[in-house]
Amino acid sequence: MCLVxxxxxxxxxxxxxxxxxxxxxxxxxKQDKAISQLASARIQRSALTLANYxxxxxxxxxxxMGNVDGLSRLPIKEQPGSVPVPEEVVLTLSTLDGSPVTAELVENWTARDPVLSHILKWVTQGWPEQVEEQLxxxxxxxxxxxxxQGCILWGSRV
Structure with a gap:
């Protein structure tokens, strides 16, 4: 998925x-299928990444498929001295000492956004029958x- x-x-x-x-x-x-809460964390991350596309x-x-697996099957002659930090750790905000983005900022931005403000209202008060194409x-x-805390979350409910 890091190729994406x-x-x-x-x-x-x-x-x-x-x-x-x-x-x-x-x-x-599948694009039109909800992500199963029982799916592994790796599958959930993949589905969340692909949801943008x-x-x-x-x-x-x-x-x-020919030789698409060729690089993954090449032998490594010598072992690397160190292993790089996995991308999941790099992309996790919890690894930061202090995030420049706070829940209050996201709440304010969501309230001002024309699309997300509608979604916020509908998630809390109920969804309409008909919506515009962009929604x-x-x-x-x-x-x-x-x-x-006024922020829209996507994924399993807490």
């Missing part, structure tokens, strides 16, 4: 397809949204 961060500027706003030889991912990462997930048997992605994920 490197090519974000090429993918965002465009429809693309992802080919996988892991058939169970078709059900787990418009993609089609396609199954293709590994035997038909439809939130309707699909409405069961996954919650509000805490």
């Amino acid at each position: 961060y490197q090519i974000h500027k090429y993918l965002y706003g465009r429809e693309f397809s992802i080919k996988t030889d892991h058939k169970p991912l078709l059900g787990l990462l 418009q993609y089609q997930l396609e199954y293709k048997p590994g035997s038909n 439809r992605p939130y309707i699909r994920r409405k069961q996954e949204l919650s509000v805490q």
Whole structure:
């Protein structure tokens, strides 16, 4: 998934397809399906990352994918001296001593945002039957949204 961060500027706003030889991912990462709270943390992170994009997930048997696994199967002649910090730790705000973004700031920004202010109201007071086109992605994920301290949270409810 770290590759997605490197090519974000090429993918965002465009429809693309992802080919996988892991058939169970078709059900787990389906775009119109909510993320299961029982899914592993790795699958949940992948689904959250992919939720930013418009993609089609396609199954293709590994035997038909050529040498895509070539780099992962190359032997390493010598062991590295140190292991880099995993990206999950780097991206976690809890590792920061003091975050420049506070819950109060997010609450203020949410209240001023024309889209998120609607979503905040609907999560707390109920969802309407019809919404504008730009708000439809939130309707699909409405069961996954919650509000805490005036901030909209996406994921499992606390």
